[in-house]
Amino acid sequence: MCAAPLIERRVDRHECSAECGFVNYDNPTPVAAVVVEYEGNIVLAHNRSWRNTFYGLITGFVDHCEGAAECAVREVKEELDLDASAPTLIGVYPFERMNQVIIGYHLTATGTITLNEELDSFKLVSPKDCLVWPSGTGYALRDWLLPLGFEPQTIELS
Numbered sequence: 119m120c121a122a123p124l125i126e127r128r129v130d131r132h133e134c135s136a137e138c139g140f141v142n143y144d145n146p147t148p149v150a151a152v153v154v155e156y157e158g159n160i161v162l163a164h165n166r167s168w169r170n171t172f173y174g175l176i177t178g179f180v181d182h183c184e185g186a187a188e189c190a191v192r193e194v195k196e197e198l199d200l201d202a203s204a205p206t207l208i209g210v211y212p213f214e215r216m217n218q219v220i221i222g223y224h225l226t227a228t229g230t231i232t233l234n235e236e237l238d239s240f241k242l243v244s245p246k247d248c249l250v251w252p253s254g255t256g257y258a259l260r261d262w263l264l265p266l267g268f269e270p271q272t273i274e275l276s
């Protein structure tokens with residue numbers, strides 16, 4: 119605010135080194151992550167910008183003045199061109215590496231899948247065959263699968 123450098127007065131909290139009182143809280147960004155159920159399978163998609171071959175949930179940043187559930191439905195329409203039922207909240211998870219809060223939803227979607235420009239491929243995976251990674255979106259998928267009697271195997275990704 120006053121152009122003085124920031125200093126770390128407490129762990130992970132950077133404040134103005136002068137007198138203006140500015141604190142850079144660096145709050146995490148809310149992201150909706152959606153377990154999309156489509157014809158009995160889960161839609162897992164690959165983002166064009168990902169180097170690796172892993173497939174993930176449909177995700178998106180919650181927009182200004184938008185509810186997270188509303189965001190989930192919008193992202194499913196934008197990224198897959200599917201129409202969705204009302205989303206059910208699965209849980210809320212930290213994703214420290216990206217400084218995000220993952221808000222996990224499940225919904226059932228109908229229509230014909232057409233990927234938008236962010237995605238280059240998708241897979242339809244049976245709930246019994248889903249693998250999860252030990253991080254935000256993986257926890258959301260796991261927590262949706264467990265009450266249905268499916269115990270997904272956890273995979274490590276570099």
Ligand SMILES: [Zn+2]
Nearest residue numbers: 120122134138
């Ligand atoms: Zn200052």
